[in-house]
Amino acid sequence: MKMKTLLLGAAAAFALAPAAHAERGADGELKILYYQAVSTLNAYLSSGTKDVEAGSLVLEPLASFDQDGKLVPRLAVDIPTVENGGVAADLTSITWKLKDGIKWSDGSDLTADDVIFTWQYCTDPNGGCAQGAKYEGVKSVEAIDPMTIKVSFEAPKPYPYQPFTGATAPILQKAQFANCLGAAASTCTEQNSKPIGTGPFVVTDFKVNDVITLEANPNYRDPAKPAFAKVTVKGGGDALAAASAVMETGEFDYAWNTQINPEQQAQMEAGGKGKFVNAFGTLVERIEINMTDPSSSLAEGERSTPKHAHPIFSDPKVRQALSMAIDRNVLVEVGYGNAGRPTCNLVPAPAYQASDNTGCLTQDIEGAKKLLDEAGWTDSDGDGIRDKDGKKFSILYQTSVNAVRQDFQALIKGWWNEIGIEVELKSIDPGVYFGGDAASPDTFQKFYADVEMYANNFDGTDAEPYMAQYLCNKIPGPENQWQGENINRFCDPAYETLLKSLSTTTGDEARGTIVKQLNDMLTKDSNVILPLVDRGRFSAQSNSLDGFIMNSWDSELWNVADWHRVK
Amino acid sequence: MLTFTLRRLLLAIPTLLLISAVIFFMVDFAPGSPMSDIPLTVPPEVRAKMMAAMGADKPVHIRYILWMKQFFWNEPLYGIDALLGTDFAQGAQRIISWQSKVPVFQLIGERLPQTLTVMGTAYLIGILIALPIGIYSAYRQYSWFDLAGTFFSTMGFSVPTFFTGNLLILIFAVKMGWFPTIYDTNLRVTDWDSFYRMAMQMALPVTVLALFNAAEISRYTRASVLENLNQDYVRTARAKGMTEKTVLLKHVLRNSLIPVVTIIALGLPTVFGGAIVTEQIFKINGIGAALIGAIHVSDLPVIQTITFIFAVLIVLFNLIADILYGILDPRIRYD
Numbered sequence: 001m002k003m004k005t006l007l008l009g010a011a012a013a014f015a016l017a018p019a020a021h022a023e024r025g026a027d028g029e030l031k032i033l034y035y036q037a038v039s040t041l042n043a044y045l046s047s048g049t050k051d052v053e054a055g056s057l058v059l060e061p062l063a064s065f066d067q068d069g070k071l072v073p074r075l076a077v078d079i080p081t082v083e084n085g086g087v088a089a090d091l092t093s094i095t096w097k098l099k100d101g102i103k104w105s106d107g108s109d110l111t112a113d114d115v116i117f118t119w120q121y122c123t124d125p126n127g128g129c130a131q132g133a134k135y136e137g138v139k140s141v142e143a144i145d146p147m148t149i150k151v152s153f154e155a156p157k158p159y160p161y162q163p164f165t166g167a168t169a170p171i172l173q174k175a176q177f178a179n180c181l182g183a184a185a186s187t188c189t190e191q192n193s194k195p196i197g198t199g200p201f202v203v204t205d206f207k208v209n210d211v212i213t214l215e216a217n218p219n220y221r222d223p224a225k226p227a228f229a230k231v232t233v234k235g236g237g238d239a240l241a242a243a244s245a246v247m248e249t250g251e252f253d254y255a256w257n258t259q260i261n262p263e264q265q266a267q268m269e270a271g272g273k274g275k276f277v278n279a280f281g282t283l284v285e286r287i288e289i290n291m292t293d294p295s296s297s298l299a300e301g302e303r304s305t306p307k308h309a310h311p312i313f314s315d316p317k318v319r320q321a322l323s324m325a326i327d328r329n330v331l332v333e334v335g336y337g338n339a340g341r342p343t344c345n346l347v348p349a350p351a352y353q354a355s356d357n358t359g360c361l362t363q364d365i366e367g368a369k370k371l372l373d374e375a376g377w378t379d380s381d382g383d384g385i386r387d388k389d390g391k392k393f394s395i396l397y398q399t400s401v402n403a404v405r406q407d408f409q410a411l412i413k414g415w416w417n418e419i420g421i422e423v424e425l426k427s428i429d430p431g432v433y434f435g436g437d438a439a440s441p442d443t444f445q446k447f448y449a450d451v452e453m454y455a456n457n458f459d460g461t462d463a464e465p466y467m468a469q470y471l472c473n474k475i476p477g478p479e480n481q482w483q484g485e486n487i488n489r490f491c492d493p494a495y496e497t498l499l500k501s502l503s504t505t506t507g508d509e510a511r512g513t514i515v516k517q518l519n520d521m522l523t524k525d526s527n528v529i530l531p532l533v534d535r536g537r538f539s540a541q542s543n544s545l546d547g548f549i550m551n552s553w554d555s556e557l558w559n560v561a562d563w564h565r566v567k
Numbered sequence: 568m569l570t571f572t573l574r575r576l577l578l579a580i581p582t583l584l585l586i587s588a589v590i591f592f593m594v595d596f597a598p599g600s601p602m603s604d605i606p607l608t609v610p611p612e613v614r615a616k617m618m619a620a621m622g623a624d625k626p627v628h629i630r631y632i633l634w635m636k637q638f639f640w641n642e643p644l645y646g647i648d649a650l651l652g653t654d655f656a657q658g659a660q661r662i663i664s665w666q667s668k669v670p671v672f673q674l675i676g677e678r679l680p681q682t683l684t685v686m687g688t689a690y691l692i693g694i695l696i697a698l699p700i701g702i703y704s705a706y707r708q709y710s711w712f713d714l715a716g717t718f719f720s721t722m723g724f725s726v727p728t729f730f731t732g733n734l735l736i737l738i739f740a741v742k743m744g745w746f747p748t749i750y751d752t753n754l755r756v757t758d759w760d761s762f763y764r765m766a767m768q769m770a771l772p773v774t775v776l777a778l779f780n781a782a783e784i785s786r787y788t789r790a791s792v793l794e795n796l797n798q799d800y801v802r803t804a805r806a807k808g809m810t811e812k813t814v815l816l817k818h819v820l821r822n823s824l825i826p827v828v829t830i831i832a833l834g835l836p837t838v839f840g841g842a843i844v845t846e847q848i849f850k851i852n853g854i855g856a857a858l859i860g861a862i863h864v865s866d867l868p869v870i871q872t873i874t875f876i877f878a879v880l881i882v883l884f885n886l887i888a889d890i891l892y893g894i895l896d897p898r899i900r901y902d
Contacts (some may be wrong), residue, residue, distance in 0.1 A: 026777075033749070037852070037860065039667035047609050047668070105601045128620020130605070132613040186620065186668040194667065207677050208667045210852035211752050211859055234749060235851035241748065248741050249748055431865055434607070435600030436614065442598075465610075483611035 016184040025216045025229030027565040030545075032557075033255040035242040035379065036310040037209040037235020042192040042490055043168055044122050045049045045185060047130040050165050053256065054233050056555035057214055058105075058197035059170035062096050062115070063161070065553035069350040069461040071161060075102055075110065075171060075198060079161075082506065089158035091506065098147045103219040104173050105202045112143035115164060116175035118326040119151075126182035133465070134162050134169040135460060145185040166460050167555035171198070200226040200561035210235055215387035220561070227547075227564035240264060246540040254548070255540040256556060261404070262337030274543055281552030282349055283457040285340075287397075287412075287530040289313050289322070291489045294396070294448045301304065301478045304447050305488055312393060313450070319527035320369040322451070325365035325415040332533055334411065335404040341540035347463050347519045348534040349552075357518045360530075368419045379420055386420040394422035395450035398442075408532070438481040445474075445476040445488060455535055461553055464502055464511075467518045471496060488528045495521050568893060577888065578670075579882050586878045587638075589632050589783055591871050599865040601665045621665045623867075634871065642672055651748070666791040666866040674869065675876070676859060680837070681752055682853030689773045693780025694831060700781070701788025702823075706815060707797065713851040716785065723782030732775045732848040739771065772849040780834070787830050791823040798849045825895045833890040836880035880882050 004430040040046050062076040071079045077097040077296060080086020087094050102110040119141040122129040129135075139152045141163075151163055163169060173196045180188035193206035198221075201214035214231040234252070237245075243258035245251045248271035252516050258276065260268070294309035313319055328342035344360035347353050373379075375387040384392040396415065399405045406427060413423040416432045426449065433454075442447050458466035468474075469485035476484035485517060495518065502514045522529050537552045547562040573669075582642045601623060602614050609617075618624045622633075637660060643658040662671040704713040740748040745769050795801065796819060804814045843855035850856075854873060861869035893899055 011641070020730075040669075042668075045668050047605050051604065125616070126620060128617040130609060130613065130617055131612050132616060133608075183620070186663055189673070191667050207752060208664070208674050208853070209857060210677065213753060234751075234850075236852055236856060237847070239751065241850065244741060247751055249744065251747055251749055364816045429598065429605045431599030431863075434603040435598070435865070436602050436611075437598070437600050440598060454607075459606075463730045480611075483615070485611065550844070 010363075024220070024224060024226065027229070028349065029230040029232065030228040030254075030316055030560075030563065031252045032231060032233045033237075033242050033252040034233060034235050035239055035255070035257070038212055038233060039209055040192045040447055041195050041206070041212070043170055044127075044129045044131050044172075044425045045192060047168070050235075050256070052442050053555040053557055054430050055170065055195070055200045055451065056167040056199065056210060056557050057231060058195055058199045058558055059167055059172065059234070060197065061170045061236040062098075062164040063166075064555075064558050065166055065461060065551070066558075067549050067553070069164060069281075069553040072196075073099075074130040075099060087160055089159065091153075091315075093150055093152040094157075095148060096148045098149070099221070100147070102198055102200055102221055104196050105217045105219050105220055106173075106196050107171075108175065110171070110198055111146045112149045113146075114171055114174045115149045116141045116143060117177065118170075118172045119163065121172055121177060121185075122169075124182040124185075126530075127409045129143055129183045131168050132382045133459070134164075134166075136162070138163055144490050151367065152382040158503060158505070158511065159463070159464060162460065163298050166553075167558065168459055171357060173197070191441060201231055222561065224363065225561040235258065243268045243276075243540050244271070246274040246542055247276075248273060250542065252276070253542040253545045257538065258540045259339055259538055261335065262333065265337045265339075268540070274540050275483040276338060276378065276538060277541050278536040278538045279550040280341065280349060280534055281457060282347060282463075283535045284343060284346060284348060284531050285408075285453065285455040285533040285535055286346070287322075287451050287532060288447075288487050289319055289451050289455050289530065290447050290449065291491075291528065294450060295372075295449075304489070305477045306491065307474060308567055310450070311391065312395070315369045315375050316526060318374040318377065319376075319530075321362055321368040322416065322421075323417060323530045324364045324368040324371070325419050326360075326412055326530065328532055331408055331411060334407055336533060336535065338536075340533040343531050343534040344523060345519055345534075346522055346529055346531055347515055348531075349467070350461050352508045353461075353463055353515040353519075355516040355523075357520060357524050359524055364416070365415070365418055372419060377420070384417075384420065385422045392422060393420065394424070396424045396426060397435065397453070398428060398432040398449040399428040399453040400432075400444075401427045408453065411423065435511050436483065438483070443482065445482045445487065447476070447489075452487075453532075462511075463515045464499075467499060467502065467515060470518075470522060471499070490522065490526075492526075568890075571893070572886075572890060575886050578762070579886065583879060586882075587635065587875050588631070588877065590874050592627065594867055594870050595627050595630075598690065600869070601865045604666075604864040623665065633660075633869070634662065637825055638875070645670075645672070656681060662868050662872055664861070664866055664869045666861070666864050666869070671869050671872045675828045675854065675873065676856045678779075678852060679850050679858050681750070682855065684840065685750075685769055685772050685851055685853065686776065686842060688769060689776035690780055690834070690838050692773060692777040694729060696777065696781040697784035698827075698881065700786055701785040701827075702792050702815070702820065705789045705792035708793065713774065713789075716789070718787050720782040723778045724786075728775050728779055728842065728845050729848060731778070731828075732772070732845055735771045735775060736848070748850070750849055752852050772845055778844055784827065784830065788823065788827050791826050792819060795823045797820045825892065828895060829892055832884055832891055835884050836877060842878050885898055 034050045036050045040049055040051050041055040041058060043052045052104045060074050062070045063079055066072045073079055075098055077099050080094050080096060104110060119135055122131055123135050136154050141151050141152045144150050176191055176196045180191055194203045200217055200220050202217045203212060203214050205213040212233040216226050216229050239258050240260050242255040243260055246255045247268040250273040260547050291310055292304050292306055293310050294304045298308060332342050333341045342361055344353050344357045372386060377388045379386050397409060399409060409425045413425060416423050432440055432442050433444050436443055443456055444452055470490050474484040474486040474489040475489045476482040498518055505511050505514060523531060539556060542550055544564045544566050547564050549559050551558050641659040641661055648656050650656055664671055664674060701714050704716040706712055736748055740746045750768050754761060754765055756765050788861060801814060804818050840854060843859050846853045846855040847859060858873045
């Protein structure tokens, strides 16, 4: 309490001395809590959200995504489009112009060379760049003049905004990272923990997985910003303790990702020192249905591969019945509260891409039973479990170890039992489930179960690479060390044709229409994927903090330069 | 004594080698992958490249040999360089964390001060509480003081620290607002004010750990004093007309402390190792928290290195305890 008073006193003293408004560093210290502590500030070496977001205090991309998922220029003068001539008519290149007079925090000028270097840094084959996908399909990056950069693609790119946009693809300073290319990347400890940036803050101290201290960047382009003179980003603990530190004890101004259950949310809000903020992006908790046979009686290497179709789920009526039996509203109430909302879509946002598909939101147990009857699954021996041709409707439902997921498993098992399906539950350590180890039988890619649950999303706002995961050639199997992304083993020529047309279509509206169709093919038309909950970002913010705009498309700290104390 | 010490030191080498192999391979074969923490938005080809850049795709025995070389040769060279300002290491490869890309020993160096301050203080206070309680409980066996002491030490020993820790946070930090709930690593003690803040943030974790340590040590002290009180030399001392104070504090205490000192020495590695649970609860970013964090994301170099250092410390303090025993009790000599 005393420390808090002192800090407030110091902040007040600072604030009173000058004219009190719009002065760099006038608001004293900003205290941020990332309960998953920050490991590195170089987004290219870690794709952990915590690292990417903390890095965004210092490093900036050419353009950011705002709270609506729209690109806004940051280091660039404007967003290049075909109309303004920034994007070539044949869609094979995009030309960015840098703003004049932008300086790195060490006082040197930002030039096109830095942007080119950033591309070289991330595409070096020995560097292990975590954001390699951002630069996929880029043929070359060249400087037209010191302030203009031309990015050329190997093939026409209807969505050319992947490289150098969003917190996952910031610009690095060439002078600082010149010796950190390729295999040397991970040995550049000093550079990775204290990168020189163009952003509002400069790192003064970095303690790995613990605490970062930053101060206002003296060379930041807006002389009136940032309002805070100092920032502390602290790590450690868990989501509940992080929420408490903002909402109950008031020790921190902002806590990231305070995903706690609805009951605890209400308890924390009673603390009165802060509020929860949320925003919805594309993260969807879903049940994936295995279209292939995971039976252990099959030979290893044939299990869960397209060689054997699933004996029960090959009938679309059965899949639809599974979806109808689920009450998605209850799932949200139990697991997420204000941090989630029920959804029937794989792509729930942004609006121009989101299908108006709401049919799954009302539970229909009777309808589900009827569908199963029609499909020939009846309870012929009266044991409460449906059967067909002597085979019982019995399935294995797996997910990772996680309190909310186990609640979901129990609820859904209940509903499925009600319509006469026997369900066996399995929960796997997340380190194994998401670990991708080809030797383990328990990875989500191997899918040695009938249905499984997890959450996934896509980076940025363009859904094309995400929809492209459901191509036949991306099915995980022994020949690709079980590394594919087509988890359901979905394979539909009509889908592939439609996806091809997406890669030649431009314009948000037209692309959005195709994405909606693709989304519907995977969800309401075929029920191969059963979306459950659209999971938002959910963080805690102190009542004394103002200027914060929650963003689910970029770093949550994207507009930290505008944050200030409530006057 | 010298030959005994030397023999034990030499014997420690194969022991440690064996331990290092067991730790390395056990940790390595444990399920989990450093890629599990990476968002699913990262495509498989990129993941494969990341694994290759970390060296995680090499066979386990190659990595073990490389790690041994880095641990026993490269890292000591860097240590010497840091101390003397020389350049023996000449950029040799260090043990680097997969998660943070920072040398593991730098990470340990950043974590050690917090662990030493909190754990060290707690251990010291624990001993200071335990000795008087243990001695007086034994001297007044079955008195109300002894019963109360037994009650509290049983409580302290059997109630887990994750319970007492959370309870104290809830009462004194959340409800009363007296103490901070999150440890500030950047706080440097430079004046009375910062000293006060340091004392406040250490108060709760030190209380929890000190009680736990005191409970254990006071039981040993009590048992040892009780055993000595019935010895012939005590009767002799009393018969010679010595005051109870001299009998208890000079004759009995000295002899009873022999096993207690050993117990204290054996407990010292935990001061360096950190209390994994307590550090986590009070958000103290010490060694224990680093280890648990590394386990969560399968950061193998960090897990293997820290665990092995624990093993070295335990072997070392066992040796110290043995030697202390010989020095304190002339009846016990090993050669």
